[in-house]
Amino acid sequence: MRIAFGVEVERKLAKDGIRVMNVRYHDVVLAQRFVRNIGNCYKVRFDPTNLGASEILDEGTWRELKAVDGRFEGVSATHWARAAAAVRRERARTEEEAAEVIWAAYSAIDQKNTSARLERGLIEDRWDADRLAQVEDRLTAFIRFREDPEAPPSDPLAMGIPTGTGERQSPRRNRGETGGIGRIEREDGHD
Structure with missing residues (x-):
């Protein structure tokens, strides 16, 4: 069926196999190929009516x-795409609800701290570039806040896709060094 009605694509072999529509295909032979030839691309044919198996062109021969x-097994590409869209x-x-919970928690904490x-x-201690970097480093990752929560997202296709680099912006300081997050000082200048 894949030969007559299949869709042929090219995919790069990764350590966890080959993915088509984020469905992972893998076996022992591919694992061995990965160890020997990191980064090889393979032609893959998949049947859009059944994502349970695909074919790979491996050393000149198509194999399942x-x-x-x-x-x-038996799941169509159409149904899988619809399910993935529903999850997105x-x-x-859920991310919008989480943002509301975060803001409610912030308000409650802020009220208690202010009191x-x-x-x-x-009074809180002074802010500088090092302290800002340290605080930003500890903030919750992958939570985005829209300026107008009532407005639709600007890019609905990218919703929920993390865009950070994953790299740390600045080294963390050890506890006890100046510039700690919770450090406060009295108005008279003493800690």
């Missing part, structure tokens, strides 16, 4: 490659 997750929509809704500081005559 099963999906790692057997539940894909749900994830976007405590006023009672004790305390």
Whole structure:
């Protein structure tokens, strides 16, 4: 069926196999090829009516490659794409709900801290570039806040896709060094 009605694509071999529509296909032979030839691209044919198996052109011969997750047997590309779109929509809704929970928690903490500081005559310490970098480094990753929560996302196809580099912006300081997140000082200048 894949020969007559299959879709041929080229995919790069990764350590976890080959992916088509984010369905992973892998076997022992591919694992051995990866160890010997990191980064090779392969022609892959898949049947859009059944993502449970595909074919790979391996050293001049087409051979079947099963999906790692057997539940894909009989699943069509159309149904899988619709399911993935539903998950993306749900994830976007969940991220928006998480943002609301974060803002509610922030408000509650801010109210308590403000009350405590006023009672004790305390002010927060000064901010500088190092402290800002340290605080930013510890902030929750992959939470995006839209300026207008009522407005639709500007790029619905990219919703939920992390865009960070994953690289640390600045080295963390050891506890006890100046510039700690929770450090405060009294108005009279003493810690």
